Amino acid sequence: MAAGDIATSREVYVAFAFAAADLLVEVDEDGAIVFAVGAAMALTSKPARALTGQPASAMFIPQDGERIDRALNRMDEGERVRLLLLHTPGGPGRPNKPVALAGYRHPDRPGHRLLALTHAAALEVPEENRTPIGHLLSREDFSVLARRMMDEGSVGADTDQAYQLTMVELPAVEQVRAAAGPVKADEFMAELGDRLKAVSMGGDAAGELGENRYGVIHSPSVTASSIEAALTDLVAAFLPGDQPEPVKSATVALDAAGISSEEATNALLYSLNRFSQGEEVNLHNLAKDVRSRLSDTVGQMREIKEVIDQGRFELVFQPIVDLWTDMVHHFECLVRFPGKSSPFETVTFAENVGIVGNLDMAILNRAINFMRSPLGNNPSLRFAVNLSGRSLSHAPTARRLLSMVAGCPDLRGRMLFELTESAEVDDLPAVNAILQSLRKGGFQVCLDDFGAGSAAFHYLRALEVDHVKIDGAYIKEVRGSNTPTPYLKAIAQLCADLKVGTIAEFVETPETANLLKLLKVRHAQGYLYGKPMQPANIEADPMKGWAVNGLYWQNGLLAYRNQAPQAKPIRFPTVSNG
Template identity: 45%
Template sequence: MSRPAHARRLDIYVAFAFAAADVLLEIDKDGQVLFAVGAARALLGWPARVLSGMRLDDLIAPADHGRAAAALATMARGERVRNSSVSLRKQDGSVSPGLLSGYRSPDDSTHLLVVLGHSSCSCAPLERRLAQSGLLDQDSFQARTRHLLDQDSSDAPYVLTMIDLPEIPRLRQQAGTEQTESMVAAIGAYLRDHSIGGDTAGQFNDTTYGLVHDSNLVRDDISAAINDIARQTVPDGPPMLAKTHSITLDVADASPEEAAAALTHAVTGFINDGGGGTLAALSADLQPRMSDAMTRMRALRRLIERGDFHMVFQPIVDLWTNTIQHMECLVRLGDSDATPFDTVTFAESMGLAGQFDLAVCERMFAMMRQGPASDPALKFAINLSGRTLTSPDSTSRLRRLLDGAADLRGRVSFEITESAAMGELAAVNALLQEIRAKGFPVCLDDFGAGAAAFHYLRELKVDHVKIDGLYIKNALRSGESVSFIKAIVGLCAELGISTTAECVEDPETANLLKLLKVKRGQGWYFGKPFRPAHMAAADTKTPWVTAQTSWRNGLLCFVPPDGNLGRLGAPSSR
């Protein structure tokens, strides 16, 4: 005896719940809901029974109707849509982030089976988009791709299509900025609508775009669509012939995190290196670059897990009293004393900065509780990458670590490094205020270099600023550098922020900085990074004595070359 149709339909829905969905819908070719089941009230505010007869557009915010329509068209062609980001419209009129998935019904080719589900803020990555195209920037593209691969259960490989539009600069000159931006926005909308989940399309520079899609979409169709968009939006402009090249992402042996990070690292590395100037060159070069990136990533993971690094320390000296205010903790890999700048930069680009930073924190906290760093008179500054402060996993671990470090309050501060520019400054500032409230001061490192600009002091409330060494090195020769230092010191004084100068190499520079009212100095004049000497466990003072340091009045102090110790241990007058 055959089972009734509604029983077969329920079987379909049960089998279809691959995404742990909240609401399962069957809709017809016109987008009308024929059947609904699931926790619709929790997701949308309506009970499931009320959804029958409504249109899918009634459940989607108007701004995402185009994206939803593109997803339905994809399903109607027999292709599966997985986790397309949409804004869901609730019964009370409010909007919340959601995911749309689905495919064509196996029983009726005119019907579609659609899933509406939650988009968890704790799991979905933060997104930063470029203003003109609306496409993800490099970091967000990597995070979104990693999130996609982590959730995907399909055995079918994804495809990366790179799109090169070399005529954009000429078009901007001939047709003007307004028309060009209109075209770029339309191209961005097309790429988003045809990417996996609507969010795996990125822009790498002014003329090069990337799209991760399934194998049903072919690059010739992408080229034709972009050429049509150019003709429609800029009819009088020069021909816009899109150059495309597709690469199957064969990363079966990699974890989702490794695959996504290696992909982004390989593509951006290719572009930054010049890459031979052609997409064909990228096709030949991409897989070796990805393999190399994954090999380096796994090696770095092993290094972090084994703790195969050691700490060296460089003094930060009060210019007015010669007391060593604290030591900056610097990482060295293996047995080498060379700076690991390339490794740290690679860790940031591959999403490993947080793991590295937190491993250093744990090592230092252990040293400060037992061993030569446990002397209560010693204070230390630990570096945190800007990327660490924008990673949900890393920030959660950091909070837990600091919650268990009440015994180190007043002895630990954090320097926020700018080798990776920070986004989401409001969220970063909220975290910094949590850190400060727990008793750990915060310093903004390399101020004046790269991404660190004056607006950071408006967005981030910190205790200290470290002036970039470029201005300090030139201070004795450049009036402009002196003016810049004066401006920083004056602004910081108004904001109640103390200043430290990097790269102080001689007594003349140190004296000039005092005249400019800089509070502290760091550099080879005060001492190179060093490892404390190995002594008996109970001796916490001798290991820190060098040719340039000495204990006086219970404080570790800098010993100038002339031996004039000055008012060692006296309170600073500035």
């Protein structure tokens, strides 16, 4: 076939220009290559003219043969295949080359397919990112590869032929290190890496996911039991005569099995994260719950999405009071789900599976509508809405947030945002830019749970905010005490030096409130001022519904009256310099 024949189809040119292919190939109805042009030598170690007449599968390693056949069948059915991750032989003594394949049915030649191959540089992991001895992928790089394989398996693949992800727990690693000595232990780790990679896709799809925990992406012809047997034999060779702890494994099919690619991928990453974090019962749960297409995780995701889409949640409001004036500064909007005593597990699950952005935006929309309703539409009533760090790290959700806020000029000065740090923020400068857009628009920002977790002080350095909410654990430590802890004093002083407002949560007694005043903490939240509640809807005077639990209206402002006995003044002990 001459190159000019391809030029007869403008659609072909446009498609390949879009693909930015390194190698263009046409394959006939028998699977043979009839035309090839481009960087064939670099990708396949063969010149383009040598590929003509060869089966298309001959360009790739034998382990990829079944996937090539499935991809060609999908093209025959009219489907466009995008970014199929494969490997071409690297030659004697050289590693296999990662490539990405795209293709579709030829628009002008019945039975023919057009393939575009590109060098998949993203699959080439720098040596410094691998484990030093076993040369396995890091958890992050392995997760990226698993996600791409899930994307591939979610479109038209035969579920019985989908690639598998087997997660392996090998507690005997520690026994080998303790019994064999450092040199033998290194030999063990090197052999372990070789054995895991030997059964993996392309010979390089194995990773270390956590302490003594590993992952392997492999063809369906490789079973979890065979992987367990290979590793058991390896341990026995290094611990002869011992009775090491057994190898445990769980296998997940990398296909979507009738669910969306996004759902399947998020469920997979959720399972990987749980496994890598070393949960004691995780493998047992995974073996039961996710072996058949992650159905339980996806089912829970769909349940939460249904709750969000149908608005089957309620907002309750807890007051934050100015300790210096006893005036209500604002209310925090808290979500409650039907049949759930606490929202914590639901919100955390939504964060871990990547759907918390939908939840945050639904709560924000509900809060906006409430602030414009007769119950919430008062200049003195301000409300804080929680935003997960992952929502702000997700560009589409962040854009949606800014768009929604841009439509609320009437709520400037009345709506605040609390950035929760239960999920780590990856790109702090990008998130800070979003926060500054909110602040410039007239919406104050608070950093929630300050002091909890290793990233708290790092957050305060990277994010410009108006307030920080001191984590309740520090407040609980001073209950019944007249002396603040050094940590609480340090946090209060740091915020004062930075001219950042402070809010203390879990304030339950007048004594604690008195102590916080001495530390110059400005605001407080807790059962002393009221539990989360919904105001009574009194049609004749909606604002009366807020006057409960010691709250009352004074000159158009909502104030707090302490109904408990007055606390005795607290004085810090004096320190003698003598």
